[in-house]
Amino acid sequence: MTWQQFVKDVRKGWLPCSITLFGVFLIPFIIYTNINQLYILATALYTAAWIADGLDGWAARKYGASSETGAFLDPLADKIFTLSFILFFWSLIPVAISVPIITIAVSLTVLRIFKVQESKNKSIEFSIMAIKPGKIKTNVEKSGFALFLLAQVIFNELPAFFIVLGNIALASSMPFAFLSLTHQTSPETIEKWNAVYRRRFKHRQKESP
Numbered sequence: 551m552t553w554q555q556f557v558k559d560v561r562k563g564w565l566p567c568s569i570t571l572f573g574v575f576l577i578p579f580i581i582y583t584n585i586n587q588l589y590i591l592a593t594a595l596y597t598a599a600w601i602a603d604g605l606d607g608w609a610a611r612k613y614g615a616s617s618e619t620g621a622f623l624d625p626l627a628d629k630i631f632t633l634s635f636i637l638f639f640w641s642l643i644p645v646a647i648s649v650p651i652i653t654i655a656v657s658l659t660v661l662r663i664f665k666v667q668e669s670k671n672k673s674i675e676f677s678i679m680a681i682k683p684g685k686i687k688t689n690v691e692k693s694g695f696a697l698f699l700l701a702q703v704i705f706n707e708l709p710a711f712f713i714v715l716g717n718i719a720l721a722s723s724m725p726f727a728f729l730s731l732t733h734q735t736s737p738e739t740i741e742k743w744n745a746v747y748r749r750r751f752k753h754r755q756k757e758s759p
Contacts, residue, residue: 563617566610570620570627573602577634584638589702596699600692603628622662628688629655635695642698642713647720651691654727658684683733687726694719 560567576599584592606624610616632655636648694716701712 559617559619563610563615563620565613565615566606566620567617567623569602569606569609570623573599573606574627574630576602577631581634581638584699584702587702587706589699589706593696593699593703596696599631600696603631603688603692625662625684626659628684629659632688632691639695639698639716642708643717643720647717647724650724651720651727654724654731658730683726683729687723687730690719690723690726694723 576595580592580595580599583589583595603624606620610620633652636643636651640648697712697716697719698708701708701716705712
């Protein structure tokens with residue numbers, strides 16, 4: 551994608567992209583207010599960020615504002631959201647849950663970055679849009695973090711019962727995370743990668759003396 555194409559793409563999807571970035575922008579304020587025990591405000595901001603995650607896709611469909619930039623930003627924002635709160639609530643989440651979630655989130659992000667890079671080759675097109683299992687995964691994860699926040703609003707602390715419920719929700723998201731990863735590494739996608747590297751190999755052979 552050239553710079554001119556990128557600018558045109560951003561202009562097309564400016565509304566959903568702005569909503570996506572607004573949700574990401576709220577993350578440090580959610581964490582800051584929670585640290586300062588402003589639990590109601592933290593939960594309200596968290597709810598606004600969660601709603602924003604649903605509104606961006608709705609706006610893209612409603613106003614025909616889908617864009618390549620938005621298709622990349624939306625799942626990236628989800629990963630930033632997940633990683634931020636996994637790290638913030640690190641002491642409450644077992645390693646057996648947190649490490650797989652982080653590993654898959656980072657892996658999916660790296661794969662999407664490579665796909666964006668390789669999609670510059672017009673003959674190879676990779677899909678970078680979030681799929682349904684990925685969105686389910688994100689919302690299940692967010693429900694787990696929401697339980698941690700909501701418990702602090704109700705009890706002004708984190709009872710063990712809510713910690714367990716939150717972790718059950720986070721653990722429940724992992725099958726959907728694996729489905730997302732499986733989709734990104736499907737046989738069709740792998741064949742596209744092979745086509746890219748076969749082309750590169752042939753190009754290098756032609757350049758070699």
